[in-house]
Amino acid sequence: MAEENRIQAEAVSYTYEEAETPALSQVSLAVKPGEFVAVLGHNGSGKSTLAKLLNALYVPTEGRVLVCGMDTRDDDRLWDIRRAAGMIFQNPDNQIVATLVREDVAFGLENLGVPHDEMVERIDRALEAVHMTAYAATAPHMLSGGQKQRVAIAGILAMTPLCLIADEATAMLDPSGRREVLDTVHRLNREEGISVVWITHFMEEAATADRVVVVSDGQTVLSGTPREVFTEVEKMREIHLDVPHMADLAKRLRDAGMPLREGILSVDEMTEEVCRLLCPSN
Amino acid sequence: MLKNITLGQYYPVDSWVHRLDPRVKILLTIALIVAVFLVRSMVGYAILLTFIFLASCLANVPFRLMIKGLKPLRFILILTFLLNLFFQSGGGEQEILVHWWIITITRAGLRQAVFFSARLALLVICTSLMTLTTSPIQLSDGIELLLSPLKIIHFPAHELAMMMSIALRFIPTLLEEADKIMKAQMARGADFESGNLIKRAKAMVPLLVPLFVSAFRRAGDLAMAMEARCYHGGEGRTRLRVLKLTRHDLFAVIAVALLIGVIILERAAMPDGWPL
Numbered sequence A: 001m002a003e004e005n006r007i008q009a010e011a012v013s014y015t016y017e018e019a020e021t022p023a024l025s026q027v028s029l030a031v032k033p034g035e036f037v038a039v040l041g042h043n044g045s046g047k048s049t050l051a052k053l054l055n056a057l058y059v060p061t062e063g064r065v066l067v068c069g070m071d072t073r074d075d076d077r078l079w080d081i082r083r084a085a086g087m088i089f090q091n092p093d094n095q096i097v098a099t100l101v102r103e104d105v106a107f108g109l110e111n112l113g114v115p116h117d118e119m120v121e122r123i124d125r126a127l128e129a130v131h132m133t134a135y136a137a138t139a140p141h142m143l144s145g146g147q148k149q150r151v152a153i154a155g156i157l158a159m160t161p162l163c164l165i166a167d168e169a170t171a172m173l174d175p176s177g178r179r180e181v182l183d184t185v186h187r188l189n190r191e192e193g194i195s196v197v198w199i200t201h202f203m204e205e206a207a208t209a210d211r212v213v214v215v216s217d218g219q220t221v222l223s224g225t226p227r228e229v230f231t232e233v234e235k236m237r238e239i240h241l242d243v244p245h246m247a248d249l250a251k252r253l254r255d256a257g258m259p260l261r262e263g264i265l266s267v268d269e270m271t272e273e274v275c276r277l278l279c280p281s282n
Numbered sequence B: 001m002l003k004n005i006t007l008g009q010y011y012p013v014d015s016w017v018h019r020l021d022p023r024v025k026i027l028l029t030i031a032l033i034v035a036v037f038l039v040r041s042m043v044g045y046a047i048l049l050t051f052i053f054l055a056s057c058l059a060n061v062p063f064r065l066m067i068k069g070l071k072p073l074r075f076i077l078i079l080t081f082l083l084n085l086f087f088q089s090g091g092g093e094q095e096i097l098v099h100w101w102i103i104t105i106t107r108a109g110l111r112q113a114v115f116f117s118a119r120l121a122l123l124v125i126c127t128s129l130m131t132l133t134t135s136p137i138q139l140s141d142g143i144e145l146l147l148s149p150l151k152i153i154h155f156p157a158h159e160l161a162m163m164m165s166i167a168l169r170f171i172p173t174l175l176e177e178a179d180k181i182m183k184a185q186m187a188r189g190a191d192f193e194s195g196n197l198i199k200r201a202k203a204m205v206p207l208l209v210p211l212f213v214s215a216f217r218r219a220g221d222l223a224m225a226m227e228a229r230c231y232h233g234g235e236g237r238t239r240l241r242v243l244k245l246t247r248h249d250l251f252a253v254i255a256v257a258l259l260i261g262v263i264i265l266e267r268a269a270m271p272d273g274w275p276l
Helices: A047-053 A076-083 A101-112 A116-129 A143-156 A174-192 A225-232 A233-238 A247-254 A267-278 B023-037 B044-056 B063-068 B071-086 B107-133 B136-153 B158-188 B197-203 B205-228 B247-269
Strands: A007-014 A026-029 A034-038 A062-067 A085-088 A165-166 A195-200 A213-217 A218-226 B096-100 B103-106
Touching: A007 A034, A007 A047, A026 A034, A026 A047, A026 A062, A026 A174, A026 A213, A026 A218, A026 B044, A034 A047, A047 A165, A047 A195, A062 B071, A076 A085, A076 A101, A085 A143, A085 B107, A085 B205, A101 A116, A101 A143, A116 A143, A143 A174, A165 A174, A174 A195, A213 A225, A225 A233, A247 A267, A267 B158, B023 B044, B023 B107, B023 B136, B023 B247, B044 B063, B044 B107, B044 B247, B063 B107, B071 B103, B096 B107, B096 B247, B103 B107, B136 B158
Parallel strands: A034 A195, A034 A213, A085 A165, A165 A195
Antiparallel strands: A007 A026, A007 A062, A213 A218, B096 B103
């Protein structure tokens, strides 16, 4: 039997108090073990609300969310759910609690009541996994944004999660910091088999996922592999989202009558396809 | 410029005194304060001062730093001195040192003035020995553990310490932000440096309002992040920083106990008060 889904959201709706229209309506999402799912959407599309529903920070007004089989409405399992689905947030400064890096990584473990010796071991391992061992005794305000986010990831990692939810974790970082954080998460996904829900508005980041879910106005609009999603140029335009340049170019060329194949995303693929069309002999 | 601020008075070197358990240091400081009040003569103060001087040598803290701690209190010290000097109330025959116009200085008045200002100065020096050698985070740990028996009467010892440590964590962040806002407002023509006190205080409004708004937003974010990491108060929590008493702590306790013993002897030897 296949392992159960790490996260399963079933027709979930959520309406904020005092709001008239739901921020999220009838959204379903399933994340398999080891899967990297990107949730792509604009500001106000409901993607952050979705993130907070996935680890019981919010409880759905309709539908239900299961984290490793545990219903987020079940108060008794609250801490198990949050341990299993760790979350990192957008602002790197506002999620670091302690005055030293290793003490911040310890925060979650202290909350879980992990014994001291085991705690030290798990902190060392977590810091090593995000390549921050050298900064264990540094004050967080001395670190760069990307480093702070990696510390936040280590803090989650120490709690041995099965799933990592990143709510626009790179939105406030510079390009090198973004690279650094995304690479770290990809590596953990590959090496430790941690499922990832990567919420973002950066199309390039979504393109690196196994699967992309596009949300707009609180609803799922598109879902599929990055290749499937990004070749839906018109649909993406409709909700004011960009597509990779080559997908755009391929669409225009096809509209102009060139019989290009579907699913072109990169410059290399485009070059190859154009060469194939121009010199069929090769 | 904000990158390397040190908080409070903490003098970050490694020493025997720095390594003492913060709980012990807090309790011993309280004991020293009691000792200051037990003293009855300048000889006693001399003994105390010598003890603190030796301790500062052990702590690798320059003694002048501790004297420097008196600077903010200079007005209070001077006031204490003058009030005692002029308004010494003592009955009976008094030896008058100076008598000019309405000012009368008696020998007892002078004694009392010196004695009380010395007492005040020593109180400050004793406590700065602790604050110079204990980092704020250690202090908050020490306070939490010392106050934790009060949890029985629902005193929020853990919450207090958590608040202190979060404050310590965010001071550099907020300072950095204040600096950024200040520059942004200056770029738009705000003037923080000229004018009288009231004008300058008013100029702070466009700095403080955004700073407060952002502090509240940060607080909201942080609360959410803490909850996401399973924070649910002090119950069932373990700690990474564990405080352990060592034999060095015992030595420190013995040293202070001996000092208090000497002070009590001195007090017994000077039953009639404060000879100069």
